[in-house]
Amino acid sequence: MNDLKFAFRQLLKNPGFTAVAMLTLALGIGANTAIFSLINGVLLKPLPYPEPERLVTLWESSPQRGIEQERVSGPNYLDWRAQNSVFSEMAVSPGWQGSEEFNLVLRDTTAKVPGTYTSASLFNTLGTKPLLGRTFLAEEDRKGGNRVAVLGHGVWQRHFGGDSNVIGRTLTVDTYGRREYTIVGVMPPGFGVPGRCELWLPLGWLGVTLDERRSAHWHNVIARLKPGVTLAQARSELTGIQVRIKQAYPGETIGSEVAVVPLLHQALGRNMRTALWVLWGVVAGVLLIACANVANLMLARAASRQKEIALRIALGAGRWRVMRQLLIESVVLAVIGGSLGVLIGWWGLQLFIAVSPANIPRLNEVTLDGAALGFTFGISVLTGV
Secondary structure, three states, X not given: OHHHHHHHHHHHXXXXXXXXXXXXXXXXXXXXXXXHHHHHHHHHOOOOOOOHHHEEEEEEEEXXXXXXXXXXXXXXXXXHHHHOOOEEEEEEXXXXXXXXXXXXXXXXXXXXXXXXXXXXXXXXXXXXXXXXXXXXXXXXXXXXXXXXXXXXXXXXXXXXXXXXXXXXXXXXXXXXXXXXXXXXXXXOOOOOOOOOOOEEEEHHHHOOOOOOOOOOEEEEEEEEEOOOOOHHHHHHHHHHHHXXXXXXXXXXXXXXXXXEEEHHHHHHOHHHHHHHHHHHHHHHHHHHHHHHHHHHHHHHHHHHOHXXXXXXXXXXXXXXXXXXXXXXXXXXXXXXXXXXHHHXXXXXXXHHHHHOOOOOOOHHHOOOOHHHHHHHHHHHHHHHO
């Protein structure tokens, strides 16, 4: 405790040095805190679904034609679903990323809402229960099935005031013709399929069926692996099914293989993952430069205190005691700088979220949480040492 008090007194004796060193460290640590929060929220956190590691996306693939991922035709999806033994659930939709924009007709205005139309099995595949009401029934997949809708939490809050009596109300959608739907459910916060979908309509809402031409590749498929099944096993079985389909329909354009991609990897994309890691590498370099600058300041300050240190040794203080005192001063400086860095990191994170493009996935899940604070404390102590 005495060493800690002495460290504070020494730092207060030289406010200019202390201010410059703390600000330098705060900027470096703050930038790293912001980027860590971003990477943690986007890359490291599991998707907000039960056992998300079992969720995958499925694609037709034709390596000989240079096509790694191609959307799936409806008939091929039906065959995969009927013949596979590796998935507990499968779902299909023309757009998982909220690429459709639905025009909602409200009481005195209209609003564009990102959404998708999907098979009823989507919600069971992801394992997410509605906050209110229910999701789609299997019979609502049929062409001309019931005109029902499931709302995202954001749409429910913004346009329906979070009214718990919204179930059973009519929703008017003016996209591809004006139609009315009955609201049957509201999903919990953070549910996005993944992406930013905020409205779900049954697959049959435009008369969509899955028995169209086998060469019409325009569906996205998501599936849940059975417990214990690996990606390689799923890929091998589906590719075997695909080979049999290709042999049975030689005149159709059908991928020769099937790509099985973890849902988290698909949601982020290879370029996004690489860009975020590169960005963190750059910011980590900034912290190293900040540490080097502060180290030079500390060395210069230590040189100016040679007489004081020599006197303390002459009075009986051991070298370890002197080194410990200098180390405590350094750690105190770094921890204070880290505390300021938390504020800078929070501000920088809010700024990044505000100006970032809308296509960055999971941005709504990025927060300055306990993991980020623990990271900040850790690098603050490490910087001080």
